Amino acid sequence: MKTFISLISVLTMFISLPTFAIWQLDNKQSIVSFVSIKKADIAEAHHFDVLEGMIKTNGEAKVTIALASVDSAIEIRDTRLKEMLFKTDLFPSAVMTANISNKFIDELAVGESSELMLQGRLELNGNKKSVQVPTWVTKVSETKLMVVSIKAVIINAKDFGLEEGVQQLQKVASLPSISNAVPVSFVLTFTREK
Template sequence: MIKRIGLGALLLSFALPALAQWELDTTHSSVYFISVKNAAVAETHHFGGLLGYVGEDGAARVTIDLNSVETAIDVRNGRMREMLFETVDFPTATVTAKIDPAILAEVAKGATITAELPVTLGLHGVEKSLDVALTVFSDGASMRVMTPYPVLIKAEDFGLAPGVEALRAVAGLNSISTAVPVSFSLSFREVE
């Protein structure tokens, strides 16, 4: 069942009973994206550097170290850092939300909830609000937040289209898609 609620309501439902803070478990969390070149060649990439939390005050934040981009090709990693993300000026991307205390019982008891939730993505100096479908469940000691299907991020929305074009030109490709599917699986553990 998909419910329309705030990200905070969903995430706080885990933390509210004990007013706990939840910290991202980086060893069990991942963010992946797919690039498509020459209209037919799709490749999967990921980021190795993630930090995040859900605080007692209801603030939720995940920070992605864009310098940690991993494409399986060192030269391409460097080009993406320099030409696309411009990490000297924009080293991180952030996903934030303000938590609205609401849904508590079902997820805290181990239920699985899928919901479309508003989040703010800060990337390349631009902030944009996105509605993101998430599946959230808990085993009591930790909670996992996952995308049931990818989130489509458009390069032009974040001033990244010139970087995509620069990558296309330097690699001698006919095209690189400017719309990128992103998926993630985030595991949070309670911090006492």
């Protein structure tokens, strides 16, 4: 009888704790976009179609961007970006990792948003660099979480060994200039089962 009571007590204790389930990225409700600038002041918006990611039970967040899914609205430019800039045959993806503590998520009320400065690391073209990303995190429901960049994160091609690819793009398109600095923004939606 004592063993049964002890078992019930343990189960009750676990039921009363917050549920730390894995949050999965919803690709259809997420987007990572960037802006390229050519000829000094001509800006064009692009995005990636395929994203994967999750927030694990330990708070580790990881988002993988399939670079071959780049969409610039011009097919030949997409091909050049894949081959000359991203070199997707060698580096098929970019990976962003950070930490969003489960305590932070659990303390958000449904419908509430809170600012969070993510301390993360971006891996791109075989190079890794620490980045700070100011975000708004919103608990849309008990099973839906949105993480949105508050302002664009500036990624410089030189930091990731991409300047040669930028120069190749500039040459093949006969452009006087293409900026090495690229603003990147995102809306990431995560879902979990109850």
